[in-house]
Amino acid sequence: MTPSISSTLIVMPALNEEESVRGVVEEVLQKLPGIAVLVVDDGSTDDTAAEALAGGALVARLPFNLGVGGAMRVGFRYAIDHGFANVVQVDSDGQHDPASVRALVEGLDYADLVIGARFAGEGDYTVKGPRRWAMVVLSKFLSVTAHTPLTDTTSGFKASGPRAVRLFAEHYPAEYLGDTIESLVIAARAKCVIRQIPVSMRARAGGTPSHNPLKAAAYLGRASMALLFALVRPPVQLHEGTPTA
Amino acid sequence: MTVASYIFGVASAVLTLIVVIEMLRRRRLRERHAVWWLIAGTLALVIGVFPPVLVWAAGLVGVAVPLNLVFFVSVAVLFLVCIQHSAELTTLESKTRVLAETAALQDLRIQALERALADSAPSKPQA
Numbered sequence: 001m002t003p004s005i006s007s008t009l010i011v012m013p014a015l016n017e018e019e020s021v022r023g024v025v026e027e028v029l030q031k032l033p034g035i036a037v038l039v040v041d042d043g044s045t046d047d048t049a050a051e052a053l054a055g056g057a058l059v060a061r062l063p064f065n066l067g068v069g070g071a072m073r074v075g076f077r078y079a080i081d082h083g084f085a086n087v088v089q090v091d092s093d094g095q096h097d098p099a100s101v102r103a104l105v106e107g108l109d110y111a112d113l114v115i116g117a118r119f120a121g122e123g124d125y126t127v128k129g130p131r132r133w134a135m136v137v138l139s140k141f142l143s144v145t146a147h148t149p150l151t152d153t154t155s156g157f158k159a160s161g162p163r164a165v166r167l168f169a170e171h172y173p174a175e176y177l178g179d180t181i182e183s184l185v186i187a188a189r190a191k192c193v194i195r196q197i198p199v200s201m202r203a204r205a206g207g208t209p210s211h212n213p214l215k216a217a218a219y220l221g222r223a224s225m226a227l228l229f230a231l232v233r234p235p236v237q238l239h240e241g242t243p244t245a
Numbered sequence: 246m247t248v249a250s251y252i253f254g255v256a257s258a259v260l261t262l263i264v265v266i267e268m269l270r271r272r273r274l275r276e277r278h279a280v281w282w283l284i285a286g287t288l289a290l291v292i293g294v295f296p297p298v299l300v301w302a303a304g305l306v307g308v309a310v311p312l313n314l315v316f317f318v319s320v321a322v323l324f325l326v327c328i329q330h331s332a333e334l335t336t337l338e339s340k341t342r343v344l345a346e347t348a349a350l351q352d353l354r355i356q357a358l359e360r361a362l363a364d365s366a367p368s369k370p371q372a
Contacts, residue, residue: 060349066342074346174342
């Protein structure tokens, strides 16, 4: 195990994933032996926490649902408190292939935030129609903000390096789409280096992405709002150096 | 204006002020939330006692029908109170979020401590 992997914390936000979470945790531990896995149970009403514990993960239970952003900030704060340098977000529904975690963490050698992108050539994951167009438009705007070509800005498969972890432990947004769009804007404006690498995605265990044009339009509207407000908010500063006790 | 309507106007304003001040006194209302209601009650009382003030103020800002100034100021005060409440709600939500996260992290620490205790405890119960 390379040093960067051993100082990496896998954070999995989970909401009512009792069917998949155990298998995903076990797969991560099997493909990356010895890595620390923190499942953040985001107010689940089923046996998600017990299943994650049985799979061998640490489990933080939120008393009520905070959304992916709230769950992720628990992970970032835990990483700071326990001396983990990097945080990798992995979905608990099995969509992300744990084998790609190593590549994401290696990307942190030259970037603060590495996004595992679905449309970058690898894998068989596709989204069609209006929702795809919405994602493309968003990606164009975010590429300009982040000073790097990004094709899949709504990916939840992300690795954060030490600077991004410190930034996100304080400023990870909890609003709708905050964990994807606004967090990228916050990182870019705090002068974090953002890169994306291609990863393969698997089909979700349950449910298919919606292709309803009305829903796609609503999604684009809300995403544009999120982007606009993220851009007009005052940028947050990243305090350099180690935090003083 | 009849004497009855004059008394009605003054009484309403006084009643509003009494309710707000009494709630402040019993700490049911914090000053920063009461300030708008105090301003509105005081304005209502001034206009109730001296109705010509309303006509004068309407002339000052160029409102033809003085009553419309009352409606405008009422809506403005309600609007500002609503905005203030939305802002306070946002603050409370972000505080609740921090508390929830802290509770989850402390729960993790307790789990770790309990595990460490169980591991370090001697297998034989001590006498």
